[in-house]
Amino acid sequence: MADRRRGAALGGPPGGGRRTASVGVDVDSLRHYYRIHGLDEGSATNAAWAVGVPRFVELFGELGIPATFYCIAEDLDVPGNGARLRSLVVAGHEIGNHTWHHxxxxxxxxxxxxxxxxxxxxxxxxxxxxxxxxxxxSPGYNTDAALQVDVAASGHEYDTSVFPCVPYYLAKAGVMGAMRLRGRRSESVLGTPRVLAAPRDPYVADARQPHRRGSTGLRQYPVSVVAGVPLIGTAFTALGRAGSRAAVALAHAARHHVTVEFHAVDLLGLTDDGLDPALSVQPDLKASVARKRRIYRTILGWLAARRRFVRLDTLP
Ligand SMILES: [Zn+2]
Structure with missing residues (x-):
């Protein structure tokens, strides 16, 4: 199947239909937020899976949008998560691989x-x-040639680990530097700055350089970034409804295929869900679930009226 798909125009409108968009949700359980902020993960709960995921399923269901949920295999050790995973498939969503242990x-x-x-x-x-x-x-959007070879050889047909966003890259470098200054250790890895020169629209990668176009690598679907604004949940929460709609409209005008990304925790709230106050280091968790849901529904609905939402595993 990979051969049949390789070389085709990526993200193109099969049969001359509308242009395409896709939405993915990284189901990072709360323990990973404790780890990235250097907190004690003993207090982590299963709220990302038990509360965040069903809220996204409900939102996508209202809009008739199929999505891809990138899941971490070890999370299936938690009772109930296996059934939650299967219910995603039953609801028509795709399961993507977000690695064994993230x-x-x-x-x-x-x-x-x-x-x-x-x-x-x-x-x-x-x-x-x-x-x-x-x-x-990939966890933290880091990829390189060796990883790409393994991803292809293990039966994957596409990758969506490239995030060519200058502000995100600089912010990550800043946070990691500040934590080092305070003597705390983040598990984050900055990754190569070559990502910043990667194509913005879907492309077939060079197997030796996944951030470049080629013919020997996997199909890559970069997370959409326009005018420095990434189309991700935390950015929408920061921008509000009008700002998010403006960013999505810019992406709609500029991109062949629009790739929107959320994390399961994007629909959790510190107060709404009684989460550990230590998690307030993740600022978007302080926003109410209702507000975030309104913003996400607005921009997804806006895009759905103009583009065809597809699962990435169904693109040619
Ligand atoms: Zn992740």
Whole structure:
């Protein structure tokens, strides 16, 4: 199937239909937010899976949008998450591989451990979902040539780990630097600045350089960024409804295919859901769920009226 799809015009309108858009949700459980902020993960709950995911399913259902949920295989060890995963498939959504344990240092691991994170993650998710898992998203958006080779060799047909966003890259560098100054350790990895020169529209990558166009690598679907604004949940929450709609309209005008990304925690609220106050280090969690839902519904509805939402595993 990969051969049939390779070389086709990516994100193109098959049969001359409307242009396309896709939406993905990274189901990062709360423990990863504790880890990235250097907090004690012993207080982490399963709210991302148990509360955040169903809220997104309900929102996408109202709009008739199929989505891809990029899941972490080890989260299936938590009772109930296997059933939640299967219910996503039943609702018509795609399951993507967000690795076995969500190691932020994936690109720095030894080859055997890296392979296991990618290949075992996919096998576990596929077995639990009872549906093919062909899409990959790397933790923290870090990818490189060796990782890309493993992603392709382990049966994936596309990758959506490229996030060519200058403000995000600089902010991540700043946060990591500030934590180092305070003597705290983040598990985050900055990754290569080559990502900033990556194509903005979907492309077939060079196998030796996933941030460049080529013919030997995987299909890449970069997270959409326009005028420095990434089309991700935290940015929408910061921009509000009018600002988010303006950003999405710019992306609609500029991009062949629009890739929107959320995290399951984007529809959680510190107060709404009684989360640990220590998580207020993640500022968007302080916003109310109702406000965030209104913003997300507005921009997804706006896009759905103008583009055809597709699952990335169905694109040619
Ligand atoms: Zn993640």
């Amino acid at each position: 190691r932020y240092d994936l690109t720095r691991l030894d080859p055997d451990t890296r392979w296991a994170e990618i290949a075992e993650g996919r096998s576990i998710l596929e077995a639990a979902a009872g549906a093919p898992v062909v899409g990959f998203r």
